[in-house]
Amino acid sequence: MRKPTADGVAQALKSIQSIPLAPTPLLPVEINGVRAHVKCENLQPIGAFKIRGAWWRLNNLESDHAVAVSSGNHAQGVAWAAKRLGMKATIVMPRDAPEVKLANTRALGAEVVLYERPGEDRDAVAAKLIEERGGTLVHAFGDPWVMEGQGTAGLEAAEQLGRKPSRFVVCCGGGGLAVGLGLACPDAAIHVVEPEGWDMVGQAMRAGELVRVSETPPKTICDALQPDVTKQLNLDMLMGRAEPGVTVTDKDVRTAQRWAFANLRMVVEPGGAAALAAALAGKVPVDEDTVIMITGGNADPKRFADTIAGD
Numbered sequence: 275m276r277k278p279t280a281d282g283v284a285q286a287l288k289s290i291q292s293i294p295l296a297p298t299p300l301l302p303v304e305i306n307g308v309r310a311h312v313k314c315e316n317l318q319p320i321g322a323f324k325i326r327g328a329w330w331r332l333n334n335l336e337s338d339h340a341v342a343v344s345s346g347n348h349a350q351g352v353a354w355a356a357k358r359l360g361m362k363a364t365i366v367m368p369r370d371a372p373e374v375k376l377a378n379t380r381a382l383g384a385e386v387v388l389y390e391r392p393g394e395d396r397d398a399v400a401a402k403l404i405e406e407r408g409g410t411l412v413h414a415f416g417d418p419w420v421m422e423g424q425g426t427a428g429l430e431a432a433e434q435l436g437r438k439p440s441r442f443v444v445c446c447g448g449g450g451l452a453v454g455l456g457l458a459c460p461d462a463a464i465h466v467v468e469p470e471g472w473d474m475v476g477q478a479m480r481a482g483e484l485v486r487v488s489e490t491p492p493k494t495i496c497d498a499l500q501p502d503v504t505k506q507l508n509l510d511m512l513m514g515r516a517e518p519g520v521t522v523t524d525k526d527v528r529t530a531q532r533w534a535f536a537n538l539r540m541v542v543e544p545g546g547a548a549a550l551a552a553a554l555a556g557k558v559p560v561d562e563d564t565v566i567m568i569t570g571g572n573a574d575p576k577r578f579a580d581t582i583a584g585d
Contacts (some may be wrong), residue, residue: 275418275507280457282422286330287429293358295325298427300434300565301538305553310564312550313431316542316571320378322498323427323451323569324351324414330423331412332359339409342366343396345497346375347545347570348414353382364409366400372497372543372574391500392491415448416505425454431565432459440563441465445548446519447499449475449508451569456515462565464516467552469494469527469545475504476519479512495524495577498545498570520558526551528581534568535582543578546570 299314315323324344328351332340339362342352349365356363363384367376368391380386389399400411413420432439441463442455449466452475456464466475471492477485486503494500527544530551534542542550546569552558553566560566 277507278418278421278453278457278511280460282418283425283429283454283458286326286422287426289330289333290326290423290426293329295329297430297434300431303537305560306556308560309562310553310560310566311435312538312566312568313427314540315427315567315569316540316546320347320350320354321571322347322351322546323424323567324348325354326426327417327420327423327450328352328355328412331417331419332356332361334419335361335410335412337408337410338362339364339407340412341400341404341409342412342414343400344414345371345500346379346572347498349375349379349384350382350572352412353379353384357383362409364403364407366396366403368396372572374574375572378572415450415501416507418507421450421453422457423454424451425458427451427567428455428458435563435565437563438462439565440561441559441565443467443549443553443558443564443566445499445545445567445569446475447545448501448504449512451567452516453508453511456511465552465558466516466519467548467558468519468521469496469499469548470521470523472496472500473519473521474501475508475512476521478504478509479516479519482513484509495527496545496548498543499548520552522548522551522555522557526555530554531578531581540568541571541573541578542568543570543573
C-alpha cells in the first residue's frame, strides 16, 4: 500500500494553492499565561480542514465517482471537491449526524446514504454501494492522499509562524491530520487529543496494535471524533512519532467552545475544539511556537447556543 510522504504534502499544497484555497488564519492567543497560536481551520469554505485531504485525493482519483463515509466534515470536503471537479459523490453518513452537516453535504450536490450509529457498519454500507454502483472509496483518515492533503495545514502554519513550530496539538479522530502534520513538520512534536472513551489512536499507540472501541462506549458531544478504530497505516506512521495521546471530557470541550467564542469571536464545533480544550485544561505543554489546531466550525446552532449560554 502506498505510504504518504513529505513530498506528497508539498505537492498537495501546490494543488491547493492553485485553486486557490486561501490559507486559514494563524492567530496568537494566550493560554494560561503563555503565548501560543491557533490555526483556524473552522474558517475553511466548508468549515473544516477536511477540504484539504478531499481536494488532493479527488485530484488523484482513478474514477469519476467518490464514495466516502463521514459524520459530516469529510462528507462536505468530498462533496465540495467533487462539485468543483465535475465528479459524482456519494456519502455514507450516520442518521444522527448534526442536521447542519447533512444539509450542507446535500446542498453541495452529493447523494447522502444514511446508516444507523451504533448498529450498522458504515464501511460495509460503503463497500456494498461500490459493489453495486462502482466508484472509489475516499477514506476519511486512512487514505495516504488524504493524509498528505491534511498535512498542508502544517506547511501553511510554519510559513505563517516564520519558524519551525515546536508542537502541534491536534484534534484526533482516526489520526489522518496528525500523520499529515508530522510529515509536514518533522521536527515538531505531535500531540493527539481525543474524547474520553473514544481514544482509539491513543490506546493503539500504547498497545502497539489496533484497538476497537468498547461495545458500550460513552456518549460524547464530539461527533466528528468517533471512529471505531484507526487504520494500521495511521498507527504505523504515528508509532514512535507522536507523543502519548490525551483525552478530554465534554466539559473540557464546552469550556473551549466558550473560550473561542469569547476570545476569538469564533464558532467552533465540539470535535473542532478538542485540541484547544486540552491546552486550556493543561493536559498538553504549550509554548510560543505551539500551534493548536481548531479543526471545524460546523456546530449545530441550538446546541452551540446552549453551550455558550452555559447549559
